[in-house]
Amino acid sequence: MLFADDQAFAQRLDAQDPLRACRELFEIPPAARVIAAGESRGAGHAAAPAGQPCVYLTGNSLGCMPKGVRQALADELDDWSHLGVEGHLHGRNPWLPYHECFRHVGARLVGARPGEVVMMNSLTVNLHLLMVSFYRPNSSRYKILIEDAAFPSDSYAVASQAEYHGRDAEDAVMRLRPRPGERTLRTEDILQVIADHGKRIALVMLGGVNYLTSQWFDMAAITAAAKAQGCTVGWDLAHAAGNVPLKLHEWGVDFAAWCSYKYLNAGPGAVAGAFVHEEHAKRLDLPRFAGWWGNDPETRFRMGPQFVARQGADGWQLSNPPILAMAPLRVSLDIFDRVGMDALREKSLRLTAYMEWLIDRIPGNAQGELVEIVTPRDPAQRGCALSLVIKSDPRGAVEKLKRAAVVCDFREPNILRAAPVPLYNSYHDVWSFVQTLRTAFA
Numbered sequence: 001m002l003f004a005d006d007q008a009f010a011q012r013l014d015a016q017d018p019l020r021a022c023r024e025l026f027e028i029p030p031a032a033r034v035i036a037a038g039e040s041r042g043a044g045h046a047a048a049p050a051g052q053p054c055v056y057l058t059g060n061s062l063g064c065m066p067k068g069v070r071q072a073l074a075d076e077l078d079d080w081s082h083l084g085v086e087g088h089l090h091g092r093n094p095w096l097p098y099h100e101c102f103r104h105v106g107a108r109l110v111g112a113r114p115g116e117v118v119m120m121n122s123l124t125v126n127l128h129l130l131m132v133s134f135y136r137p138n139s140s141r142y143k144i145l146i147e148d149a150a151f152p153s154d155s156y157a158v159a160s161q162a163e164y165h166g167r168d169a170e171d172a173v174m175r176l177r178p179r180p181g182e183r184t185l186r187t188e189d190i191l192q193v194i195a196d197h198g199k200r201i202a203l204v205m206l207g208g209v210n211y212l213t214s215q216w217f218d219m220a221a222i223t224a225a226a227k228a229q230g231c232t233v234g235w236d237l238a239h240a241a242g243n244v245p246l247k248l249h250e251w252g253v254d255f256a257a258w259c260s261y262k263y264l265n266a267g268p269g270a271v272a273g274a275f276v277h278e279e280h281a282k283r284l285d286l287p288r289f290a291g292w293w294g295n296d297p298e299t300r301f302r303m304g305p306q307f308v309a310r311q312g313a314d315g316w317q318l319s320n321p322p323i324l325a326m327a328p329l330r331v332s333l334d335i336f337d338r339v340g341m342d343a344l345r346e347k348s349l350r351l352t353a354y355m356e357w358l359i360d361r362i363p364g365n366a367q368g369e370l371v372e373i374v375t376p377r378d379p380a381q382r383g384c385a386l387s388l389v390i391k392s393d394p395r396g397a398v399e400k401l402k403r404a405a406v407v408c409d410f411r412e413p414n415i416l417r418a419a420p421v422p423l424y425n426s427y428h429d430v431w432s433f434v435q436t437l438r439t440a441f442a
């Protein structure tokens with residue numbers, strides 16, 4: 001792709017962007033508020049023109065608020081105030097089958113079939129519930145394979161699952177490490193570990209897109225290789241759902257879970273997603289932690305003591321859906337459904353390539369002397385985010401970005417993660433970010 005480094009070029013790309021209207025669907029935090037929040041942490045003073053939005057590049061942490069969320073919440077509050085318990089059946093979006101409204105949109109988002117996806121709980125809870133069913137260690141096959149740089153919650157979850165089964169977690173959990181001197185994992189190395197140790201691995205559970213390096217793993221190849229060895233395969237899609245196109249059904253993934261507050265923009269702590277492959281839908285023999293919402297709706301209200309699992313992912317639900325938490329999800333998933341992951345990916349590839357191109361041209365950074373891009377250079381191995389190692393005074397650079405109302409995510413000791421999200425970020429956002437970095441380093 002051919003790019004130029006002047007501001008007018010960024011503005012031209014925005015003018016030609018077929019998705020430019022999507023930005024209007026979101027509330028981008030105002031620059032002045034972001035700067036004021038920085039000041040209260042002692043970040044110093046800077047002025048921002050009133051009303052101007054910040055450069056928000058942290059949709060991989062918490063996505064921006066869709067404007068439609070206020071009305072969606074107001075509708076549910078109105079129904080609650082006017083209908084009380086009758087809202088379960090007579091609300092404008094009846095609460096009783098509320099989770100079912102995600103059946104199709106949720107499935108399309110991750111390349112699943114209707115019935116394979118349910119929205120419920122939060123991410124770590126879903127990983128645990130699914131591991132209860134899908135981590136079934138025996139004396140010879142009990143290992144769990146994860147990335148060494150897995151998100152801490154995943155490390156805790158797999159270790160505690162191993163211990164729950166009476167295993168020593170140190171022995172049970174295998175961690176994939178990059179080659180010495182390298183920062184990301186090579187697919188060939190992952191496949192080799194699976195080939196060498198597959199017969200002892202009960203569960204492969206990686207992050208589809210790694211949270212720290214933003215590396216998108218070859219999910220199809222890893223799933224196929226692990227399943228050929230008889231392993232069960234689950235994916236944590238926190239940084240993949242809504243970021244990259246997924247084909248969970250086709251790839252034969254056994255289970256997956258993701259949160260909805262990052263790329264899916266459903267709000268802080270939003271209700272998460274879970275996928276269970278159709279091949280397990282009818283396996284009513286699978287052990288699970290049961291609750292009444294996972295019971296067959298035909299018999300749920302007979303209130304008997306005998307649990308009869310509903311077929312499909314719905315059968316893993318425990319409780320009735322939290323309507324006020326789910327209302328934003330309706331708005332956000334509807335946006336994804338209307339725009340489509342293909343169109344988003346097309347813009348995402350260009351937006352991220354543009355950011356990469358500009359970073360490579362920061363004066364004095366030809367060999368990554370100032371900022372090293374850790375995320376793979378191959379677009380097929382990444383989503384929209386780039387993880388950057390800031391070589392000197394990373395905290396200073398972060399504060400300078402904040403004072404210029406550029407919001408990124410920082411992970412100690414020196415990793416800055418910048419996610420140009422195709423739904424609401426512009427090429428001009430990317431240009432402003434790199435421009436601010438340039439001045440920070442100057």
Ligand SMILES: Cc1ncc(COP(=O)(O)O)c(C=O)c1O
Nearest residue numbers: 122123124151153207211238259
């Ligand atoms: C990859 C990954 N896994 C798990 C979690 C934990 O999510 P939750 O707090 O929703 O359980 C996060 C949170 O950011 C994450 O990025």
